[in-house]
Amino acid sequence: MDSESIWQKIARLWRGASAAPSQPVSERAARLASVYGVHAVGPETQAAARPWREGELALLEDTLRQLGPRFYEPFRSHPLRVWLDTAHGEGGFGHGWLRIGDPGRDTSVLYRIFLHEATHASNEYRGWPYEKLFCTRPGFDWRLVDGEWRHPRQQGRLPRPGAWETLPVDSRDVSTNPAEDLAEMVRYFVHSVRDERAWLWPLDQSQPATYLWDTSPTRFIFVRDYFLGLEPDHPWYRRLDEHVEERVRRALFED
Numbered sequence: 001m002d003s004e005s006i007w008q009k010i011a012r013l014w015r016g017a018s019a020a021p022s023q024p025v026s027e028r029a030a031r032l033a034s035v036y037g038v039h040a041v042g043p044e045t046q047a048a049a050r051p052w053r054e055g056e057l058a059l060l061e062d063t064l065r066q067l068g069p070r071f072y073e074p075f076r077s078h079p080l081r082v083w084l085d086t087a088h089g090e091g092g093f094g095h096g097w098l099r100i101g102d103p104g105r106d107t108s109v110l111y112r113i114f115l116h117e118a119t120h121a122s123n124e125y126r127g128w129p130y131e132k133l134f135c136t137r138p139g140f141d142w143r144l145v146d147g148e149w150r151h152p153r154q155q156g157r158l159p160r161p162g163a164w165e166t167l168p169v170d171s172r173d174v175s176t177n178p179a180e181d182l183a184e185m186v187r188y189f190v191h192s193v194r195d196e197r198a199w200l201w202p203l204d205q206s207q208p209a210t211y212l213w214d215t216s217p218t219r220f221i222f223v224r225d226y227f228l229g230l231e232p233d234h235p236w237y238r239r240l241d242e243h244v245e246e247r248v249r250r251a252l253f254e255d
């Protein structure tokens with residue numbers, strides 16, 4: 001029989017666990033926190049989390065750098081905690097925590113969910129400027145009816161005819177509130193300018209990468225000039241036809 005009692009064993013393991021040096025924070029994780037306000041949280045903070053791989057942290061850093069300071073600035077004063085769940089399945093954002101179901105080795109899943117959920121976070125931390133300022137502007141379709149946001153294509157119903165601009169809304173991309181619309185819009189924007197078809201799933205890959213330019217220039221210019229506020233020297237920056245630019249500028253930023 002083991003000379004050490006089960007209680008002694010537990011006590012030893014417990015001491016060992018608490019005395020163990022905490023996982024050294026990688027340089028990149030430290031930079032993510034200090035530059036972008038994004039804290040990549042591991043199992044030492046969140047019991048259900050799995051540790052981050054260096055390549056995953058690099059993907060977050062690269063994505064945030066390209067989304068730019070208007071997107072991540074709010075996280076610097078109100079940290080965004082991101083963790084990878086040991087359980088699989090999608091992700092979610094709430095109360096400063098962004099959860100991503102274990103993406104396995106598929107970084108495109110991590111990328112897609114991070115882009116979507118971090119857009120919710122940035123929008124919330126900035127006080128929902130999209131909903132407050134733009135949802136009732138031409139080209140955005142959303143209307144507040146009896147205290148509830150309504151959309152002509154909402155919840156699988158067929159679009160009503162009319163002169164509004166549109167994003168494709170199908171069973172995969174259905175927008176049931178303006179915030180979801182914004183999150184998908186940012187994804188369409190990023191991909192329409194970068195042409196990274198590999199990252200596009202589950203958006204409709206049969207559509208050209210420039211889909212947003214044609215279907216909703218208002219949304220394209222809103223993301224470019226307002227939500228991301230990209231400078232003309234940014235690699236994602238594109239200008240549309242000057243007449244379109246002028247029409248949208250008036251619709252969005254005047255009256």
Ligand SMILES: [Zn+2]
Pocket residue numbers: 116117120179180183
């Ligand atoms: Zn969402």
